[in-house]
Amino acid sequence: MTQNKLYVRIALAFLFLLACVSSTIAADKLSIGYLSSTGHAKFYIAKDAGIFEKNGLDVTLVEFSNSGDGIAAVRAGKLDAGAFGSLAPLIHISQGADIRVIGGIMGGDQAVITRKENAGSVKKLSDLKGKKIATIRLGTADAIVRGGLKKEGIDWRKDVSIVELKNPPAVIEAVKNGSVYAGVTWGPHDLRAEEAGLSVVLRSKDINPGHICCRLIASLRKLEGRDDIYKRLIKSLLEAEEVVQNDHKRSVEIIAKWIKLDTALVNKAFYSGYVTQDTDPNVKGVEFFWDFLKDAEFIKSDKNVSEYVITDYYRKALAEIRKQKPKSEFYAQAEKIFKSRN
Numbered sequence: 001m002t003q004n005k006l007y008v009r010i011a012l013a014f015l016f017l018l019a020c021v022s023s024t025i026a027a028d029k030l031s032i033g034y035l036s037s038t039g040h041a042k043f044y045i046a047k048d049a050g051i052f053e054k055n056g057l058d059v060t061l062v063e064f065s066n067s068g069d070g071i072a073a074v075r076a077g078k079l080d081a082g083a084f085g086s087l088a089p090l091i092h093i094s095q096g097a098d099i100r101v102i103g104g105i106m107g108g109d110q111a112v113i114t115r116k117e118n119a120g121s122v123k124k125l126s127d128l129k130g131k132k133i134a135t136i137r138l139g140t141a142d143a144i145v146r147g148g149l150k151k152e153g154i155d156w157r158k159d160v161s162i163v164e165l166k167n168p169p170a171v172i173e174a175v176k177n178g179s180v181y182a183g184v185t186w187g188p189h190d191l192r193a194e195e196a197g198l199s200v201v202l203r204s205k206d207i208n209p210g211h212i213c214c215r216l217i218a219s220l221r222k223l224e225g226r227d228d229i230y231k232r233l234i235k236s237l238l239e240a241e242e243v244v245q246n247d248h249k250r251s252v253e254i255i256a257k258w259i260k261l262d263t264a265l266v267n268k269a270f271y272s273g274y275v276t277q278d279t280d281p282n283v284k285g286v287e288f289f290w291d292f293l294k295d296a297e298f299i300k301s302d303k304n305v306s307e308y309v310i311t312d313y314y315r316k317a318l319a320e321i322r323k324q325k326p327k328s329e330f331y332a333q334a335e336k337i338f339k340s341r342n
Helices: 003-026 038-048 067-075 087-094 140-151 168-176 189-195 227-246 248-259 263-270 283-295 312-324 329-341
Strands: 028-035 057-064 081-083 099-104 110-115 132-136 161-165 182-186 198-203 215-219
Touching: 028 038, 028 067, 028 227, 038 057, 038 227, 038 248, 038 263, 057 067, 057 227, 067 081, 067 087, 067 099, 067 215, 087 099, 087 140, 087 283, 099 227, 099 312, 110 140, 110 168, 110 189, 132 140, 132 168, 140 161, 140 182, 140 283, 161 168, 168 182, 168 189, 168 198, 182 189, 189 198, 189 263, 215 227, 227 248, 227 312, 227 329, 248 263, 283 329, 312 329
Parallel strands: 028 057, 028 081, 132 161, 132 182
Antiparallel strands: 081 215, 099 215, 110 182, 110 198
């Protein structure tokens, strides 16, 4: 072997070793909380399709059964980020929590359910006057229903009896066994309710059209000095959102694996038009829901909620992708929507 060939082989071996070490170093670990919902599809897709990994992230997804427990984990520093409705983070912000909204996970996809024999009697929320309603503690659906009741002239403190339960299965069981007249849940548990012989009588899009739901949140202490990591997180979710739009089959297969539901039912739930998948933090949507919560007397605060929404991660992630894919109609539309909402 000539000396030059030996040098070449040594150099190649060194470069290979350096590449292996660099790839290991580049993977930043993140722990992210989520709810078992079709609406949280971008987390599942970014994980299983290797999108997180491609963007240098080693993500562990941690499941929670309700928003209250998830928010507590964020505030305690146990999670780097999480998505737990829109009601829970805004209540905590109103109470002085050091959390920030950094992106969006989903919108809509909340439903009111009841027994089949009662379904014909519920055409609007005010038809529930005098009834017992099961909701999920700190769930967005809870806020939608209470705010909607007030809008229809019903005092949710006096004219109905609201029971806060821990998770969607508990709500379904309460409605099924007759201990409550109606319940409020989110997808795909609306389909599970129908499988259990119950009826969906109202959708949140009819009560509060275009409402935001799960916002991606993080504590200030987790965000500090980690702008690039969180930009890559948002970029990953944006790329997963593109998969949702352009590859239905793959998206459904991944979602079905994570929430353990038949692919036909996942397709029905996810592509029904009841749920949106915008990664955009949507400042205007947050402001609208904040005012909705104040009007419903959920929160009392004079804070300017827009100051608690960080749009830079999304803006920078989207700009980076636009440079990489300048001809993409999907990202061109995302940019247009972002400018209109923020």
